[in-house]
Amino acid sequence: MAAPPLPTPDHDSQPFWDGAKAGRLSAQRCPNCGRFRWPPAEYCPHCHHHGGDWVSLPGTGVVQSFVIVHRAFDPGFEDKVPYAVAHIALDGADGVAIIGNVLTDPVDAIAIGQRVAVEFVDSGPISMPRFKPI
Amino acid sequence: MQAISNRTAITGIGWTAFTRSADRSVLALATDASLNAIDDAGLQTRDIDGIVTYFHNQDTIAPRQLVQALGLADCSYQMMSALGGGWACAAVASAAMAIHAGLCRNVLVFRAMKGQSEKSLPARIAAGEDQWSRPFGISHAAARFGPHVTAHMERYGTTSVDFGHLAVTQRAHARLNRKSMMTKPMTIDDHQASPWLIYPFRLLDTCLRSDGAVAIVVSAADRARDSRHGPVHIRAMMGGTLTNQHGTLGTPGLWELYAHRAGEKLYAGAEMTPDDVDLFELYDPFTGICLMHMEGFGMAGRGEAAARLRAGDAGLDGPIPLNTHGGLLSEAYMHGLGHVVEAVQQLRPGGVRDDFCEGAHDHDRAHCRQIRDARVGLVCGECGDSSLILTCDGF
Numbered sequence: 001m002a003a004p005p006l007p008t009p010d011h012d013s014q015p016f017w018d019g020a021k022a023g024r025l026s027a028q029r030c031p032n033c034g035r036f037r038w039p040p041a042e043y044c045p046h047c048h049h050h051g052g053d054w055v056s057l058p059g060t061g062v063v064q065s066f067v068i069v070h071r072a073f074d075p076g077f078e079d080k081v082p083y084a085v086a087h088i089a090l091d092g093a094d095g096v097a098i099i100g101n102v103l104t105d106p107v108d109a110i111a112i113g114q115r116v117a118v119e120f121v122d123s124g125p126i127s128m129p130r131f132k133p134i
Numbered sequence: 135m136q137a138i139s140n141r142t143a144i145t146g147i148g149w150t151a152f153t154r155s156a157d158r159s160v161l162a163l164a165t166d167a168s169l170n171a172i173d174d175a176g177l178q179t180r181d182i183d184g185i186v187t188y189f190h191n192q193d194t195i196a197p198r199q200l201v202q203a204l205g206l207a208d209c210s211y212q213m214m215s216a217l218g219g220g221w222a223c224a225a226v227a228s229a230a231m232a233i234h235a236g237l238c239r240n241v242l243v244f245r246a247m248k249g250q251s252e253k254s255l256p257a258r259i260a261a262g263e264d265q266w267s268r269p270f271g272i273s274h275a276a277a278r279f280g281p282h283v284t285a286h287m288e289r290y291g292t293t294s295v296d297f298g299h300l301a302v303t304q305r306a307h308a309r310l311n312r313k314s315m316m317t318k319p320m321t322i323d324d325h326q327a328s329p330w331l332i333y334p335f336r337l338l339d340t341c342l343r344s345d346g347a348v349a350i351v352v353s354a355a356d357r358a359r360d361s362r363h364g365p366v367h368i369r370a371m372m373g374g375t376l377t378n379q380h381g382t383l384g385t386p387g388l389w390e391l392y393a394h395r396a397g398e399k400l401y402a403g404a405e406m407t408p409d410d411v412d413l414f415e416l417y418d419p420f421t422g423i424c425l426m427h428m429e430g431f432g433m434a435g436r437g438e439a440a441a442r443l444r445a446g447d448a449g450l451d452g453p454i455p456l457n458t459h460g461g462l463l464s465e466a467y468m469h470g471l472g473h474v475v476e477a478v479q480q481l482r483p484g485g486v487r488d489d490f491c492e493g494a495h496d497h498d499r500a501h502c503r504q505i506r507d508a509r510v511g512l513v514c515g516e517c518g519d520s521s522l523i524l525t526c527d528g529f
Binding site for chain 1: 256258263270271282288333
């Protein structure tokens with residue numbers, strides 16, 4: 001059985017995945033203009049300052065939108081359908097939304113505007129964030 | 135008007151059969167469609183001096199392979215873009231620009247693939263921007279673009295039944311197209327009974343996978359007058375993008391596609407408004423995304439595409455005929471270049487040639503898919519990342 005592909009951290013994203021391993025949801029903020037950015041990058045897209053600070057977030061957020069996958073086109077997800085994938089606007093990081101799985105029961109109980117909180121699931125070298133309603 | 139307005143024209147169109155399993159190579163498919171397009175233009179292979187194509191997931195051949203297969207002595211311009219369906223109209227624009235710049239006389243644009251019989255499996259690694267999506271179960275475009283449509287439904291009250299109206303309309307069009315892969319009649323009930331693939335999309339909201347090829351010849355307008363079927367002029371073109379933080383092509387926010395920005399610039403470049411357009415061939419990977427294209431290119435106001443579909447406005451005899459060939463949903467998945475072929479057919483003096491009319495077009499929808507008084511057509515690729523306005527000769 002194929003497993004879901006794990007993220008491959010890179011120079012830009014390593015601090016995020018290090019934070020996840022420590023049970024911390026984080027995002028990058030520009031020390032010059034103070035604005036958050038996503039995805040992680042060396043340069044601020046707003047003021048082009050070089051460098052960014054990693055800020056720990058509360059780990060809560062709001063579902064902006066979602067899909068529910070009923071048929072897995074990736075064999076690594078065949079035993080997981082149906083599952084929801086959402087865009088989640090993160091509290092404490094204005095303008096940042098990340099993609100994540102939201103666990104509700106039943107799966108179609110997910111809704112736009114729903115508040116959610118992160119938890120981390122250990123998958124070997126990586127800890128994967130996932131979200132549950134609060 | 136754009137500096138290139140009306141300086142280039144589409145003179146040739148060609149295609150292969152569209153199937154689920156072509157018993158021949160992608161190179162053979164590309165060669166077949168290209169020879170058909172060159173012949174359709176009334177040209178010889180030696181008249182072709184540029185080749186453009188595009189792909190997704192390395193599923194096609196390089197221009198140099200077609201140079202070899204067609205036995206071209208020279209090729210003054212080649213272009214091969216990895217941008218997929220967003221680049222469908224940019225492929226034609228790129229050919230037109232090479233001609234207008236004086237590099238080439240006639241450029242061949244093709245799209246060839248075995249999208250069904252040799253479909254690729256999702257990558258096992260999730261690096262770069264994919265690390266933020268693929269590990270969470272986004273491997274299909276429906277999951278990547280679906281959230282934009284779910285948000286549209288929430289904001290405007292658009293429903294799955296509305297999507298059904300588009301799917302049913304396009305199926306009716308496909309049934310008047312000899313090339314179509316899907317010709318079984320479809321009702322709203324059929325649509326609603328089809329299973330969810332990736333909510334908000336059912337099976338019948340989702341594009342086909344196809345084996346086949348289409349090709350187009352672009353020529354300088356002043357040399358195009360003698361072409362076999364008459365020129366279809368390129369009045370305006372756009373090819374750009376914006377991206378959001380999820381790396382979704384051409385989607386600057388959840389409630390907007392690049393189409394919403396490009397439409398304005400495209401119409402300005404053509405010195406036209408949506409009211410001037412007689413037919414729309416809009417990229418339709420999923421019904422809901424096509425509704426957003428409709429709104430981006432001014433076929434309907436924001437949130438109003440569903441009402442126009444329910445009213446039947448997008449039919450062949452409606453005020454805004456849409457995807458008159460059946461599109462990616464019902465004709466075949468030719469990655470948007472089939473939409474250009476259809477616009478050209480509709481705008482030619484002789485009209486479409488692969489419906490079921492015997493003799494002249496009579497607009498009887500039992501066999502004829504030619505729309506009345508077709509003079510201006512608009513075509514777009516995925517998210518409106520590229521688009522064209524085409525006009526009939528003498529417009």
